[in-house]
Amino acid sequence: MEVKIEELKKTEIDKALKLISEVIVDNFKLDGVDLVKFKKEIDSGLELQRQRLLNFSAKNLPYFLVAKNKEEIVGTIAYGPIDDLIKSALKKMEKSEDKRLITELISVYVKTSIQGKGIGSQLLSEMMRLLKKTEYKYVSLSTGYIGGKKFWEKKFGKPTVVFEKYFPDYGDCWIWIKKV
Secondary structure, three states, X not given: OOOEEEEOOHHHXXXXXXXXXXXXXXXXHHOOOOOOOOHHHXXXXXXXXXXXXXXXXXXXXXXXXXXXXXXEEEEEEEEEOOOHHHHHHHHHHOOOOOHHHEEEEEEEEEOHHHOOOOHHHHHHHHHHHHHOOOOOOEEEEEEOOHHHHHHHHHHHOOOOEEXXXXXXXXXXXXXXXXXX
16 A cells, blocks of 8 residues: 655644544454443543644644545654653653653554554654654653554564553553654
């Protein structure tokens, strides 16, 4: 499948949110999660993504890229300020890097039916290329999804920090902090 990677346009925010919503629900299903039992967590994740997209629209932060097959958005990736979870990981690692030099990869989603075809890798490669042009020295990311853990472990190796049982009744949160 041929895709092109480009900046998210403000007119495409609804399409991006639709894709992200579908993938979040699919990820929970693939992980064998009871969607009714975890409705609150799913809704919270969707709201976080909605807020990120609105912040992008209002302030051009975070910085979003999309993968498109023709005009359909089939993948997303963004970077933005690190969250409290990443700050906790840095503290656990006893790292004193200037937090202004660390960004976080966020909103990394690929349409479930076409995962494994290199689209996530293309998004990551383009984002890393862009990050090398910024002041950021480190990139971080976190995931609790089983499929996400497998993907990121292939890309970045073993996680830098693992918060065991971070998600009650769901599992561990894996965090990577790597040089750009």
